[in-house]
Amino acid sequence: xxxxxxxxxxxxxxxxxxxxxxxxxxxxxxxxxxxxxxxxxxxxxxxxxxxxxxxxxxxxxxxxxxxxxxxxxxxxxxxxxxxxxxxxxxxxxxxxxxxxxxxxxxxxxxxxxxxxxxxxxxxxxxxxxxxxxxxxxxxxxxxxxxxxxxxxxxxxxxxxxxxxxxxxxxxxxxxxxxxxxxxxxxxxxxxxxxxxxxxxxxxxxxxxxxxxxxxxxxxxxxxxxxxxxxxxxxxxxxxxxxxxxxxxxxxxxxxxxxxxxxxxxxxxxxxxxxxxxxxxxxxxxxxxxxxxxxxxxxxxxxxxxxxxxxxxxxxxxxxxxxxxxxxxxxxxxxxxxxxxxxxxxxxx
Ligand SMILES: Nc1ncnc2c1ncn2[C@@H]1O[C@H](COP(=O)(O)OP(=O)(O)OP(=O)(O)O)[C@@H](O)[C@H]1O
Ligand SMILES: [Mg+2]
Numbered sequence: 001x002x003x004x005x006x007x008x009x010x011x012x013x014x015x016x017x018x019x020x021x022x023x024x025x026x027x028x029x030x031x032x033x034x035x036x037x038x039x040x041x042x043x044x045x046x047x048x049x050x051x052x053x054x055x056x057x058x059x060x061x062x063x064x065x066x067x068x069x070x071x072x073x074x075x076x077x078x079x080x081x082x083x084x085x086x087x088x089x090x091x092x093x094x095x096x097x098x099x100x101x102x103x104x105x106x107x108x109x110x111x112x113x114x115x116x117x118x119x120x121x122x123x124x125x126x127x128x129x130x131x132x133x134x135x136x137x138x139x140x141x142x143x144x145x146x147x148x149x150x151x152x153x154x155x156x157x158x159x160x161x162x163x164x165x166x167x168x169x170x171x172x173x174x175x176x177x178x179x180x181x182x183x184x185x186x187x188x189x190x191x192x193x194x195x196x197x198x199x200x201x202x203x204x205x206x207x208x209x210x211x212x213x214x215x216x217x218x219x220x221x222x223x224x225x226x227x228x229x230x231x232x233x234x235x236x237x238x239x240x241x242x243x244x245x246x247x248x249x250x251x252x253x254x255x256x257x258x259x260x261x262x263x264x265x266x267x268x269x270x271x272x273x274x275x276x277x278x279x280x281x282x283x284x285x286x287x288x289x290x291x292x293x294x295x296x297x298x299x300x301x302x303x304x305x306x307x308x309x310x311x312x313x314x315x316x317x318x319x320x321x322x323x324x325x326x327x328x329x330x331x332x333x334x335x336x337x338x339x340x341x342x343x344x345x346x347x348x
Contacts, residue, residue: 008101010104011129012105013104014319015035015106017068019032020088023320035068035069036049037084046083049083078119078122085123101130103132105326106120109137137161138159138166139173142322144317149172149173150173152171153171153279154169154280156284159318160261161289162184162290164180165183165264166181167181181264183257183264185290185291192213192217196209213254214293216250218247218294220299225246226247229244230244266305284310285308286309286312287310287311289318298310
């Protein structure tokens with residue numbers, strides 16, 4: 001390792017709606033925390049970032065505001081996003097004696113406008129990185145899943161994240177067709193909150209809805225019967241109350257969103273050039289992102305569209321591991337990635 005390389009490092013940044021991950025060249029994943037900031041509304045001061053902010057989630061006093069600076073994969077609060085990147089880069093620098101970052105490979109949704117892409121670049125560069133290399137999330141995901149992206153074989157990857165689901169067919173390092181939906185982890189949480197409110201007249205917080213989803217939720221029926229106690233506020237009395245929620249309730253709550261998701265996958269396959277469809281039927285659909293951990297989601301998709309479907313290894317870190325592979329071998333990947341400009345984007 002040259003002296004310069006020791007102090008000027010390349011990094012990978014997965015700037016997700018739900019989770020922020022950093023990969024440091026030669027080292028691996030060094031940050032994996034929620035994309036969340038706690039701010040004192042009186043002073044504007046940042047009180048905690050990431051895991052620290054999440055700890056405050058359910059018990060925030062009135063003067064503390066929790067900010068999620070990304071919505072559906074797009075930066076909605078530029079300053080806070082910049083602060084998050086700065087905060088974690090500083091933390092990593094202190095731990096690893098790095099003075100500057102030469103290049104950051106950053107994953108972005110496929111449907112960003114030029115202005116939105118520029119704002120990601122600006123946020124990263126103002127945090128002290130010399131150059132930003134934007135990589136479309138499905139490509140990073142496919143590389144992380146060790147799919148043969150550089151070959152002329154079509155691969156279908158469906159990344160179910162927190163804010164968006166990216167459905168893409170990629171080939172020769174580029175996105176051939178892709179679609180970005182706002183049906184993902186957060187939508188499922190909202191579905192569950194609404195269902196519990198309508199069915200049980202109970203208001204629950206998003207963290208509770210997320211727990212229900214992760215612990216007892218599924219896309220199709222499971223052999224095992226599952227239930228979980230959930231606490232919330234009774235609409236009638238305004239008092240705290242505990243109810244018992246069943247897995248079938250959670251599934252019913254999400255069923256409409258899941259149906260839409262599958263419908264969109266089907267449409268993208270139907271609209272794809274025929275020569276790609278053969279590859280997809282042969283190679284199947286790869287699911288990544290945290291949302292793909294929903295129980296039986298793979299089985300549900302497989303049954304509904306009759307294409308073999310499987311979840312990649314460690315789907316929550318797939319994108320950042322892909323970025324890691326890219327920065328570990330930039331000479332190989334940068335030319336391949338130059339293929340990713342201007343895919344055909346279909347947006348509903
Ligand atoms: N076991 C699980 N079952 C169901 N959902 C899960 C599970 N684990 C995590 N999730 C969901 O995964 C989502 C986060 O996934 P991920 O980290 O891939 O999103 P992200 O990359 O931050 O978002 P995006 O890519 O949309 O910007 C959350 O909505 C979370 O609730
Ligand atoms: Mg993501």
